[in-house]
Amino acid sequence: MGAQHDLDHERELWDAFAVSAGETVAEGQPVFRWTQYGDHGPGPELLGSPRRVLEMGCGTGRALAHLARRGVRATGVDLSPVMTENTARRWGPSGVRFVCADILGFLEAEETSYDAIYSIFGAAWFTDPARLFPLVFARLEPGGVFVFSQPPAIPGAYGPQGMYKGGFAGRAMFTYRYSYTPRKWRNLLRAAGLAAPDVQVLAAPAAGHIGTLIGRATRPR
Numbered sequence: 319m320g321a322q323h324d325l326d327h328e329r330e331l332w333d334a335f336a337v338s339a340g341e342t343v344a345e346g347q348p349v350f351r352w353t354q355y356g357d358h359g360p361g362p363e364l365l366g367s368p369r370r371v372l373e374m375g376c377g378t379g380r381a382l383a384h385l386a387r388r389g390v391r392a393t394g395v396d397l398s399p400v401m402t403e404n405t406a407r408r409w410g411p412s413g414v415r416f417v418c419a420d421i422l423g424f425l426e427a428e429e430t431s432y433d434a435i436y437s438i439f440g441a442a443w444f445t446d447p448a449r450l451f452p453l454v455f456a457r458l459e460p461g462g463v464f465v466f467s468q469p470p471a472i473p474g475a476y477g478p479q480g481m482y483k484g485g486f487a488g489r490a491m492f493t494y495r496y497s498y499t500p501r502k503w504r505n506l507l508r509a510a511g512l513a514a515p516d517v518q519v520l521a522a523p524a525a526g527h528i529g530t531l532i533g534r535a536t537r538p539r
Contacts, residue, residue, distance in 0.1 A: 328397060328420075328493055348384035348412075352438060352467040353530040358523050362388075364465045364534055368433035372457070374421050375440025379405035379414060386412045393417065393432075395424050395441070421445055425453035434463045442466035442533075443495050446478070447503075451510035458537040464512060470519045470531040471497035500531065507535040 353359040362381075365371065368390060373382050376394030378401075386392045386409070393415045396402050402418035410416065417424060421441040435454050437443065442450065443466070454464050478494040498506070500517040507515035512535035519529045 348380050348387055348409075350381045350384040352465075352532055353520060353522075354439070354469075354528070355523050355530075359520050359530060360532070364463070364532075365434040365436060366463050368463070370430070370432050371434045371436065372432045373440065374435065374437045374442060375444065376405065376416070377401065377438075377440060379409040379416065381438060382414045383409040383412045386414045391415075393430075395419050395421055397421070422449060422453065425450075425457055428457055431457055431459045432462060433459050434465070436464070437466040437468075439468050440466075443468040444493055445496070447496055447498075447506045448509075451506055451512065455511045455537055460537055460539040462537045463534065464507075464536070465532070465534045467530055467532045468495075469497075470529055471499060476502070500533075503531070503533050507533065511538075512536065513538045 350362045351357075351359065352361075352364070362385060365385075370391045371382075371385055371393070373392070373394045376382055376396050379394055382392040382394045392413070394405065395417045396405070397418070397420055399418050402416050405414075406416040422445065435458060451464075458464060476498050477496070479497050480492055481495055482490065482492045500519065503517040504515040507517070515533065515535040517531065517533040519531050521529050
């Protein structure tokens with residue numbers, strides 16, 4: 319009962335975000351970037367040369383549309399029914415499969431294996447990695463790649479961090495995001511069975527601005 323209530327609360331929060339992002343979905347173009355800065359940092363080459371990919375917390379769907387146009391079989395999962403409907407309408411004709419689901423439940427039930435699973439400021443930021451990473455491992459093909467990006471932790475603020483939506487007025491809609499040092503992220507990836515974990519903070523294009531944490535690991539062959 320409590321867990322379902324929490325899931326309903328999360329869905330409501332991300333539906334509100336989806337409404338605010340509606341124009342971005344409708345007018346956006348396919349683009350793949352790991353960072354919050356345009357034309358900065360690596361591109362989809364971090365995924366290798368996958369035939370089948372899964373994006374966790376796919377949001378506007380633009381990264382998936384970019385991959386689909388390159389011939390990749392692309393699946394995106396998002397918790398928000400509003401976002402899933404908007405992105406399916408916008409990018410479904412590109413051949414992308416969109417699924418509205420909780421990422422943990424999806425990975426537990428999913429039977430398809432993927433050459434690459436990734437998250438761009440998405441579910442890897444908002445889901446307990448101790449629960450998520452083993453499920454990612456299970457759904458990767460041997461040799462498959464897991465990549466995620468998100469803001470780095472604020473120094474001294476580690477673990478689950480509460481975050482209110484839309485400032486500090488109105489209904490108390492909140493979620494949790496997970497922040498750790500690169501070393502801790504590498505240990506979490508190893509604990510899930512993933513190999514060669516590489517987690518770094520890419521500096522922003524302007525000095526003193528917020529960088530981007532990018533993590534990458536593989537499932538052993």
